[in-house]
Amino acid sequence: MRAAFRPGRRACGRGGGFMNGGAAGFTNSVLVEKVILVLLLLGFLASIGLVLAPFVVALLFGSIIAIAGWPLRARLTKLGIGVGTTATLLLLGVVALVAVPILAFAPRLTVQVATVFDYARDWAANAPRPPLWLHDLPLVGDRVFAWWADAVGAQAPLRNLLEPYAEPIRRFLVGAATGVGESLLQLILALAIATMFWARGDVLGFTLVRALRRLGGDRMAGLAVLTANAVRGVFYGVVGTALAQAAAMGLGLYIAGVPGALPLAFVTLLLAVSQIGGPFVNLVWVGAAYYLYHAGQTGLPLWFMIAWGIMVGMLDNVLKPMLIGATMDLPLTLIIVGVFGGFLAFGFLGLFIGPVLIAIAYTLLVAWMAGPFDAPESP
Template sequence: MERAEDKFFVALVVIVTVALGLIMRPFFGAVLWAIVAALLFEPLMARMARKMGGRRRLAATLTLLLILLAVVVPALLLGLAMVREVVAIYGRIESGKIDISRIFEQVQAALPHWATGLLERYGLSDMDALRHQLTTGIAGSFQTLASRAFDISQSAFGFILALGVMLYLSFFLLRDGQALAVRLEESIPLRPSLRRPLLEKIATVIRATIKGSLVVAILQGVIGGIVFWILGVGGALLWGIAMGFFSLVPAIGTGLIWVPVAIYLLISGAIWKGIILIICGLFVIGMVDNVVRPILVGRDTQMPDYVVFISTLGGIDLFGFNGFVVGPVIAALFMAIWDIFSKERKRRDAGEELEPADMKSG
């Protein structure tokens, strides 16, 4: 009878947990980023609390204000600037100041014979149809972005609500984070020798992933935008933000932006500008990713670059923007759990080997 009651209780725990997850699903992003903010700023908040005589509530309030001023407000201003840039570029496309068809004709005329033959080999010899598809696709993309910019007021309430939930939850996670971590550790049905390494691994991976990804994104976006502005490329702010966003995807990242622009500059006759952009892309923008990301991400997570790369892409595919945190965290959990399992199995096997020997000697 007791075993039946235990099974019912376990089933009840699972059902209630799943129900709570479904209720919180609309605010998954807000909860995730609240946890991320608390993990990133908890060391700073702890230092402030010690200097204030242990007043964690005041320290959490000041830390939350710092998050607002240093992270939220700049991100909002940057988003508004990007919206204006997208709308302006779409207006120039509509007015004909940016003629995508003419740009394609210039690229087509400058293609060498081997490139033309390669296109024909892959069935892309119908340049008129290809030009029409490319022109329609680019114009449609900017039209979609512009329409989203105009419709942003309709989703403003949902965004403000999610932002409010994130900040509200961040405050309590900062103030009560240590006590919550202890309760969480005690609630996990694992031995203490397994619980703490697992939780420490999760916290380390989240901190390292966010620090590495955001630092790399900011550096590459700023450098790329400045290079584009110096070279006189239109929409430098938009392309800088785009490079910062694509840098979240390891390995390929910013090349999706600056490589096509460099090719266009070379083909259109701006040889020196194209060469300068290629040099900056390879040895400045690219080196930021190759040097900074392994230091901030790979060193702390102890995950190979290819695991970070694949888990990031898979996470973004499943969870959208939130996936660049969720993907590496799940991958790190997988590696940590199997590492703990392997060590426990070796320890158990070693104990089983020693037991017969001890019995024989006794």
């Protein structure tokens, strides 16, 4: 009897092994199905990325414009103006202040910037000797005369040091001017996206906050508000200050009768937004003042240009702390990295997108290290 039952036990053992093998095969099949689903999902997301890739710059810049203009949008809606009307008014304002000037001046900007730079380089190569009347200035006259003579001398160390960089600087300025015209399509798309956000921003904002709260609680929901504050702080402080300086410089040059007011204002914008070129903004109005003096206009135009240029140079120290200091404390090095990195990555509009993205990353990092915080209802 025992011997009769032994084969059955062996058969039962073989059957158990077959069942275990079937379970393992089923598990492997489920794993393969999950891998296939993940690959399909990744492929789907990659396809969406390819579709949206041409519009990345427009999406980023449009979102920045919408967030920057949101406080004004909120004020207009509180006055009883409809959401659609408010979005239309904001769009018309941005078009009048930004799009129309770019459309009007972009076709000639590249040639004008190249001409102004070539003129400045030729002037520097044949810089005139200092006037003798500098000796008559009290206290500093002799020093200024000696400094000027050394600076324009044939063996001037500074001149010899900067001369090899003249052509790279020229290419950068001309490339930035060319990028203005090439960014027109992206700018138009960005304005359309910003208008959509202004029209549907309430729903989008609350939806975003609820989604983030569901993913990570109140702490993650608060990140949306911090991000919006970072965008506004940097856009107002860096971009707004640079635009104000450029506009004021161009207006002063035009009033004083200095030729090339538009390209010089554009150069002022590049110097101001780069943060490292702030002191060089003064060279624009100093050169303009010297042009007026050399042209014999030593009266009101010259003194107006000097006073106006000093005021433009001081705007950076007055506006930026008011606009960016109240919102965040972003290191200057990060702003510089964002400006040049954004330009290399996204072109001309990257000058404004780059520092904003860096500011968002920095703000979120600081908030994460600081601990929990309260989450407002909407950004």
